[in-house]
Amino acid sequence: MPEGRLGRSLRRMTHRIAVIGGDGIGPEVTAEALKVVRAAGVDIDTAEFDLGGARYLRDGEILSDSTLDELRAFDAILLGAVGDPRVAPGVIERGLLLKMRFELDLYVNQRPFVGTAPGHDTPHEFVVIRENTEGPYVGEGGVLRRGTPAEVATQGSVNTWMGVERCVRHAFELAATRERRQVTLVHKTNVLTFAGDLWERAFNSVASEFTDIDTAYNHVDAACIYFVQDPHRYDVVVTDNLFGDILTDLGGAVSGGIGLASSANLNPARTGPSMFEPVHGSAPDIAGTGTANPTAAILSAALMLDFLGEGAAADRIRTACNDAPGGGTSAIGDAISARVSA
Numbered sequence: 106m107p108e109g110r111l112g113r114s115l116r117r118m119t120h121r122i123a124v125i126g127g128d129g130i131g132p133e134v135t136a137e138a139l140k141v142v143r144a145a146g147v148d149i150d151t152a153e154f155d156l157g158g159a160r161y162l163r164d165g166e167i168l169s170d171s172t173l174d175e176l177r178a179f180d181a182i183l184l185g186a187v188g189d190p191r192v193a194p195g196v197i198e199r200g201l202l203l204k205m206r207f208e209l210d211l212y213v214n215q216r217p218f219v220g221t222a223p224g225h226d227t228p229h230e231f232v233v234i235r236e237n238t239e240g241p242y243v244g245e246g247g248v249l250r251r252g253t254p255a256e257v258a259t260q261g262s263v264n265t266w267m268g269v270e271r272c273v274r275h276a277f278e279l280a281a282t283r284e285r286r287q288v289t290l291v292h293k294t295n296v297l298t299f300a301g302d303l304w305e306r307a308f309n310s311v312a313s314e315f316t317d318i319d320t321a322y323n324h325v326d327a328a329c330i331y332f333v334q335d336p337h338r339y340d341v342v343v344t345d346n347l348f349g350d351i352l353t354d355l356g357g358a359v360s361g362g363i364g365l366a367s368s369a370n371l372n373p374a375r376t377g378p379s380m381f382e383p384v385h386g387s388a389p390d391i392a393g394t395g396t397a398n399p400t401a402a403i404l405s406a407a408l409m410l411d412f413l414g415e416g417a418a419a420d421r422i423r424t425a426c427n428d429a430p431g432g433g434t435s436a437i438g439d440a441i442s443a444r445v446s447a
């Protein structure tokens with residue numbers, strides 16, 4: 106087949122997207138993200154999955170193994186937000202969000218940050234690569250004598266060489282495609298001496314294969330200061346699951362607010378679909394008011410398009426989100442759609 110025809114047929118490929126709107130503002134912002142993707146001219150075939158706190162309260166389903174198997178057949182999953190104040194903390198987070206991250210082996214949580222931090226004049230641009238399947242998130246530990254004065258609770262952090270190495274490798278591979286070619290490891294090696302030592306050796310081992318990439322190390326407490334006072338120093342940051350969770354909220358706060366923060370839960374080995382979601386939560390207090398900002402969901406959809414080989418459309422969406430007009434949820438979605446289809 107002549108190359109030109111192959112190129113055209115690839116561009117016309119239909120991507121099969123599983124959509125989990127979820128709870129609160131999740132369905133509203135996801136609808137705007139899909140509107141923008143379609144306006145950008147990308148062919149998608151969507152299937153809605155009714156999952157989240159509301160579904161759980163209705164019939165007890167959180168994420169069954171058979172639903173998980175259905176999700177495996179898609180090219181990508183677009184998630185709005187999950188979490189319902191009527192459901193005890195941890196039930197939906199563990200049963201739905203973390204179950205997808207673990208079972209679909211979404212071992213990289215990639216979160217880009219672009220913005221001008223308070224007190225700065227020029228924008229920063231960096232990416233946090235958060236390990237997404239290990240650390241304190243695995244649920245290792247337990248409780249003894251619960252509810253008594255002698256109660257004991259432990260919560261371990263699991264770090265495997267394989268899990269850390271593949272995450273760090275992704276960070277270096279990403280840095281190799283970027284102008285500044287720099288990776289910073291963030292950990293707490295002065296206190297978490299077992300896990301920190303494994304992370305440091307895995308980082309140094311991968312770094313030795315990427316001799317043209319600059320490296321740096323920050324303790325996580327110092328990184329919190331630099332995120333605020335000197336965010337320009339970062340290009341690619343790689344860190345463990347819990348440090349990454351906390352640092353990326355801070356990253357959002359110094360980059361225009363959590364309402365703009367997008368994320369990609371990636372299975373870089375492509376043994377199944379990757380999952381894309383805004384960093385923000387379900388914001389039940391404003392659900393249904395039409396005031397939620399859909400930009401983080403739209404930017405998450407752009408990350409999905411990057412991963413599906415639709416980088417040109419993703420770039421157009423990101424440009425259209427710059428200085429997006431204010432207004433309500435659908436007004437913002439309409440304005441961004443108009444810009445990408447222009």
Ligand code: IPM
Pocket residue numbers: 198199202350384
């Ligand atoms: C995030 C969220 C989740 C996390 C919660 C909802 C389990 O805060 O994606 O950052 O801690 O990973």
Ligand code: MN
Pocket residue numbers: 350351354
């Ligand atoms: Mn978080």
